[in-house]
Amino acid sequence: MQELFIKYLKSKSNNNTSFVDEIASVLDIGYDAAYRRINQKTSISLEEGVKLAKHYKISLNKLFEVGSSTTILADLSPPIHNIVGLEMWLKQSYNNVYPLTKLKSATIIYSAKDIPLFHTLKDSYLSRYKMYVWLKDVDPEMTRNKISFDHFIKNIPDSLLENAFKLGQVYKDINITEIWNNTTINGSLQQVLYYFESGALSKELALLICKDIEDVVHLIEKQAIQQCLVGSKNKSIYNLYINDIHTMSNTVMVKTPHQKVFFTPFTVISYFKIEHQPTCELMHEFFEKQMSISKLLVNAGEKDRSLFFNRMHQKINRLRDRIIIDNDAFDFE
Structure with missing residues (x-):
């Protein structure tokens, strides 16, 4: 799940900035800590996930398809x-x-x-x-x-x-x-x-x-x-x-x-x-x-x-x- 989340964030990121630096800035953490989260060596907490979702303007509900398999959000x-x-x-x-x-x-x-x-x-x-x-x-x-x-x-x-x-x-x-x-x-x-x-x-x-x-x-x-x-x-x-x-x-x-x-x-x-x-x-x-x-x-x-x-x-x-x-x-x- 975290791998999918990170992949989606990359697609929404600013191409002019290092993705690691961008994540570190949003979460207010160090470069190494951000790197570990991107590489799934450290889990992203719920609070951090919400921060990232707000920053990149994405819906966690849509991303992880919470709800009926025959129901989609638009x-x-x-x-x-x-x-x-x-x-x-x-x-x-x-x-x-x-x-x-x-x-x-x-x-x-x-x-x-x-x-x-x-x-x-x-x-x-x-x-x-x-x-x-x-x-x-x-x-x-x-x-x-x-x-x-x-x-x-x-x-x-x-x-x-x-x-x-x-x-x-x-x-x-x-x-x-x-x-x-x-x-x-x-x-x-x-x-x-x-x-x-x-x-x-x-x-x-x-x-x-x-x-x-x-x-x-x-x-x-x-x-x-x-x-x-x-x-x-x-x-x-x-x-x-x-x-x-x-x-x-x-x-x-x-x-x-x-x-x-x-x-x-x-x-x-x-x-x-x-x-x-x-x-x-x-x-x-x-x-x-x-x-x-x-x-x-x-x-x-x-x-x-x-x-x-x-x-x-x-x-x-x-x-x-x-x-x-x-x-x-x-x-x-």
């Missing part, structure tokens, strides 16, 4: 009710993701029901529109006051944009594997159509958002062919799989040499964080199965790649035509 992301809550969510997400950039073997696996978040968090109309849509779903004041996107875009706090772009940038330095299907783009297009038809989105801005979605698709295609993230300081790997069987879920798994953890949607943008390792292994096995019956796009023929991305561009063009004509209803299929 962390819930910060609640979002308004712009302040969204900014807090972006900050915490950055703090969770940034340490992964220091681990060369860290990988994010994303089951993309919608266009993955980090593709949209850049200085664009699409990024601002995504934040508008999230807030419309969680902030009743925006609905009551009938806030349009045209109004919202003029009043977005600079700090909110800065935190969004900062989070989007940090993802470029982590290896990423995504699993898409032919409907992954539909949610974003449907959101544009819904708010355009409801009068909350002007024709001019709707067309600019369509252009941004188109740019995202072009970039994803380029990265999928090159198998790397454009602009990555770490030369991070990017793999795109196409799955024609399963519906995606927006579940995200983070895999490091030390552990696996996954995040599964709770509401619009909130999520459950699962660290229970047996459950994480099951989720990882499911992802592996999905990838085994999917096409890795870089290995697919030019015809298959072209067909997949052309479908998405056709959907964008149909939405663009619908906005310009502004009459008969249609769908994306």
Whole structure:
């Protein structure tokens, strides 16, 4: 048990400091005493275990799985009710993701029901529109006051944009594997159509958002062919799989040499964080199965790649035509 505890603490430790020195400092003991505890020559007391758990912000209950074998514990992301809550969510997400950039073997696996978040968090109309849509779903004041996107875009706090772009940038330095299907783009297009038809989105801005979605698709295609993230300081790997069987879920798994953890949607943008390792292994096995019956796009023929991305561009063009004509209803299929 102590071996597992120490191993987990190492995964949470500050890479810039000697782990022995770090433990000695937290427990207020000498270097030799800390060394003996790390090497299991001296047992860690309950009081010391609690001190270490508090310092590294871990749950002893979760780590040692106290409770039913069929029961798991989950962390819930910060609640979002308004712009302040969204900014807090972006900050915490950055703090969770940034340490992964220091681990060369860290990988994010994303089951993309919608266009993955980090593709949209850049200085664009699409990024601002995504934040508008999230807030419309969680902030009743925006609905009551009938806030349009045209109004919202003029009043977005600079700090909110800065935190969004900062989070989007940090993802470029982590290896990423995504699993898409032919409907992954539909949610974003449907959101544009819904708010355009409801009068909350002007024709001019709707067309600019369509252009941004188109740019995202072009970039994803380029990265999928090159198998790397454009602009990555770490030369991070990017793999795109196409799955024609399963519906995606927006579940995200983070895999490091030390552990696996996954995040599964709770509401619009909130999520459950699962660290229970047996459950994480099951989720990882499911992802592996999905990838085994999917096409890795870089290995697919030019015809298959072209067909997949052309479908998405056709959907964008149909939405663009619908906005310009502004009459008969249609769908994306």
